[in-house]
Amino acid sequence: xxxxxxxxxxxxxxxxxxxxxxTKKLYIESYGCQMNxxxxxIVASILHNNGYxxxxxxxxxxxxxxxxxxxxxxxxxxVRKRLEKFNAVKxxxxxxxxxxxxxxxxxxxxxxxxxxxxxxxxxGPDAYKDIPNLLQEVEDGKNAMNVILSKEETYGDISxxxxxxxxxxxFVSITRGCDNMCTFxxxxxxxxxxxxxDPKSILDEVNxxxxxxxxxxxxxxxxxxxxxxxxxxxxxxxxNASEIQKATAVKFSGLLELVxxxxxxxxxxxSTSNPQDMTLDVIEVMSKYRNICNYIHLPVQSGSDRxxxxxxxxxxxxxxxxxxxxxxKIIPDCGISQDMIAGFPTETEDDHKDTLSLMKYVKYDFxxxxxxxxxxxxxxxxxxxxxxxxxxxxxxxQEIIALQQEHSLYRxxxxxxxxxxxxIEKESKKSDxxxxxxxxxxxxxVFPKEDYKIGDYVNVKIIDCTSATLIGExxxxxxxxx
Numbered sequence: 082x083x084x085x086x087x088x089x090x091x092x093x094x095x096x097x098x099x100x101x102x103x104t105k106k107l108y109i110e111s112y113g114c115q116m117n118x119x120x121x122x123i124v125a126s127i128l129h130n131n132g133y134x135x136x137x138x139x140x141x142x143x144x145x146x147x148x149x150x151x152x153x154x155x156x157x158x159x160v161r162k163r164l165e166k167f168n169a170v171k172x173x174x175x176x177x178x179x180x181x182x183x184x185x186x187x188x189x190x191x192x193x194x195x196x197x198x199x200x201x202x203x204x205g206p207d208a209y210k211d212i213p214n215l216l217q218e219v220e221d222g223k224n225a226m227n228v229i230l231s232k233e234e235t236y237g238d239i240s241x242x243x244x245x246x247x248x249x250x251x252f253v254s255i256t257r258g259c260d261n262m263c264t265f266x267x268x269x270x271x272x273x274x275x276x277x278x279d280p281k282s283i284l285d286e287v288n289x290x291x292x293x294x295x296x297x298x299x300x301x302x303x304x305x306x307x308x309x310x311x312x313x314x315x316x317x318x319x320x321n322a323s324e325i326q327k328a329t330a331v332k333f334s335g336l337l338e339l340v341x342x343x344x345x346x347x348x349x350x351x352s353t354s355n356p357q358d359m360t361l362d363v364i365e366v367m368s369k370y371r372n373i374c375n376y377i378h379l380p381v382q383s384g385s386d387r388x389x390x391x392x393x394x395x396x397x398x399x400x401x402x403x404x405x406x407x408x409x410k411i412i413p414d415c416g417i418s419q420d421m422i423a424g425f426p427t428e429t430e431d432d433h434k435d436t437l438s439l440m441k442y443v444k445y446d447f448x449x450x451x452x453x454x455x456x457x458x459x460x461x462x463x464x465x466x467x468x469x470x471x472x473x474x475x476x477x478x479q480e481i482i483a484l485q486q487e488h489s490l491y492r493x494x495x496x497x498x499x500x501x502x503x504x505i506e507k508e509s510k511k512s513d514x515x516x517x518x519x520x521x522x523x524x525x526x527v528f529p530k531e532d533y534k535i536g537d538y539v540n541v542k543i544i545d546c547t548s549a550t551l552i553g554e555x556x557x558x559x560x561x562x563x
Contacts, residue, residue, distance in 0.1 A: 103129070103132050103133055103134045104132060105134070106142050106143050106144070107128050107145075108137070108138070108142035108145045108146070109121050109125060109146045109147070109148065110147045111147075112147070112148065112150045113150025113156055113184070114150065114152070115299065116254065116272075116303065117183055117184075118148075119254050120182070120206060120254075121148045121244060122241035122242050122244050123239050124146065125241070125244055126239050126240060127210060127212055128212065131212075131213045135242070135244065139167075139170055140174070143176070143178065144177070144178050144180065145179045145180070146182055147167075147180075147181055148182040148183040149183040149185030150183065150184055151183075151187075151188045152184075152266075152268075152454075153454040154455075155454070157185055160181070161197070164197050168199045178202070178216070178219055179200055179201055180204060181197075181202075181204070182209070183205075183206055184268070186204055187228050187230070187270070187271040188267060188270065188271050188458065190203065191226060194226065202215045202218075203226040205227065205228035205229065206230075206257070206272050206273075207231035207257075207272075208227035208229060208231075210234075210236075211227045215227060230258075230274075232315055234257065235254070235257055235277070235278040235279075236254065237278045237279050237282035237283070238282065240286070240289065247506055248295065248536065249295060249296050249297060249504065249505075249506050249535060249536050251290050251295050251297070251298050252299050252301050253283060253287060253298050253299065253301065255283055255301060255302050255305060255336065256277050256278065256301075256302030256303065256307070256308050257273070257275070257278075258275040258276055259272060259275055259303040259304055260274060260275040262393055262460070263382075263392055263394060264391065264392050264459060264465070265453065265456065265459055266456070267456045270459070272303065274315050275303070275316050276315055277309050277316065280310050280331050287340055287343060287344055288344065290347075291346075291347055294536065295347070296346075297348035297350065298350070299352060300349065300350070301351075304354070305333055306354050306355055306358035306359045306360065306363060307355070308333040309330060310330065312326050332362075334366045337349070337363065337366050337373065338366050341369075341370035346372065346561050348373075348521075349372055349373045349374065350374045350523070353380060354377055354378060354379050354380075356379060356381065356396045356400070356401050357395040359377075364407060364411045367412060367415075374523065375416060375521045376416040376418075376446075376522050376523040377408065377415060377417050379404075379405075379417055379418070379419065380419060380421075381401055381419055382394060382420060382421060382422050382425075383422060383432065384439030385428070387432060388427075388428055388435075391425065391427065391465070392425060393460070398435070398439060401439070402439075402442060415522070416524065417443060418445055418446055418449070418523070419443070419445045419448040419485075420449045421448055422452075422453050423451070423477040423481055424477055425453045425469070426465035426467055426469065428453075433477050433480075436481065437481070437484055440481070440484050444488040445485060445488055445492075446488075446492045446523070447489050447524075452475060453467070453469065455467045486548050489549060490547070492524075493550070493551055496520075496524070497544070498544075500540050500541065500542045500543075500556060501526070501541055501543060502520065502561065503518040503553075504518045504537075504538055505518040505535050505536060505537050506519065511527075514529060515527045515528060515529055515530060516530050516535075516539075518539075520541075524551055526543070526551040527551070527553070528541050528553045528555050531555055537558065537559075537562060538558060538559030539557070539562070540555070540556050541553035542554055542556050
């Protein structure tokens with residue numbers, strides 16, 4: 082399960098997407114994980130080169146695209162409600178075309194065209210380069226669809242348009258797909274087999290972002306720790322690679338070091354990690370380079386060995402504890418966050434108590450917590466009865482959330498009195514007199530604006546906190562600013 086961004090929409094902006102020669106307008110919304118938001122930037126780039134400028138005004142769009150998430154039923158229902166909105170607008174603009182992208186498109190395929198009469202094209206995550214051809218089919222009066230999963234496509238040759246960009250932070254995709262086959266997850270079915278992107282193209286994109294003024298990047302993948310580049314092909318084929326390919330292969334720790342050395346003044350984050358694939362060399366590289374943020378999103382999903390096995394999570398509770406212990410030993414101030422599922426099939430009260438006890442051991446900085454939602458096509462959906470009553474799921478989820486809030490406050494209090502480097506990203510939501518940014522541990526920090534500006538690294542003394550936010554006062558520019 083990937084890190085989820087509020088299950089909320091993101092419309093486009095006009096950042097770096099205007100070409101006076103382009104005559105059509107694209108409106109795009111993204112839902113779900115960071116990878117979807119990154120993919121939308123790729124789509125905008127493809128269409129920018131085919132006559133479309135972006136707009137954040139739905140009513141003036143010639144083409145409306147919604148990039149979808151299938152991780153839970155709630156996310157899919159949100160998309161269907163948005164399509165109802167698009168339908169109302171389309172009544173006044175009959176020439177407007179509507180397309181569905183992403184995981185929901187891949188999962189439902191032609192059903193989307195049948196169920197949602199408003200939809201003109203359906204495009205899976207590996208078929209975005211085909212969108213111009215599909216749009217031509219739509220112009221010819223046909224419904225268009227391409228949901229074929231690829232074994233090679235990484236979009237490494239496309240320079241993404243940065244949508245809703247603050248000019249400070251950007252996503253850089255390094256892998257696509259997933260081979261882990263967790264029983265609750267649709268990602269392997271909607272995004273295909275795992276494949277890694279050429280490190281040269283990744284470094285080229287990072288260097289280009291630095292030259293454009295960006296100060297922070299997040300390396301993205303369904304499972305970044307399994308990144309492996311040996312000249313092409315799927316990770317599973319590595320055993321058939323030549324000895325030269327194996328000797329020169331780049332693992333995630335190597336890629337992380339290459340990026341850190343390429344731009345030593347640029348902050349580096351990554352997401353998402355899988356406990357079974359995270360190795361000590363990654364943690365050691367993190368500790369070696371100051372510009373790599375001390376933060377790891379490390380989904381565990383459950384604290385029960387029995388449930389972990391039923392989920393096909395290839396790690397045990399004890400192995401997870403050992404990994405946490407090593408992280409704390411090598412990077413004592415590392416921020417760690419979680420994904421947790423309440424009410425997985427057959428989960429008992431003892432299993433739930435194991436989850437709570439695991440949380441008490443780790444004391445995560447923050448987390449993403451959900452009640453189990455059966456997803457059609459997954460092994461759990463096909464083979465396991467969703468037998469935990471809804472009221473029990475809800476109660477267990479609330480207990481997990483309450484415990485996480487307690488731990489989040491415990492973690493933010495540990496920052497009190499410290500001076501921490503913060504990258505200013507935007508104006509505070511609650512005060513136009515304050516900036517908002519994040520520290521190395523990915524915790525939000527707010528402080529008075531003074532003469533600082535967006536994109537500055539600022540040393541901030543933490544003087545107060547809530548469970549989610551650090552409150553401070555600036556004491557000068559940070560080390561990365563110089």
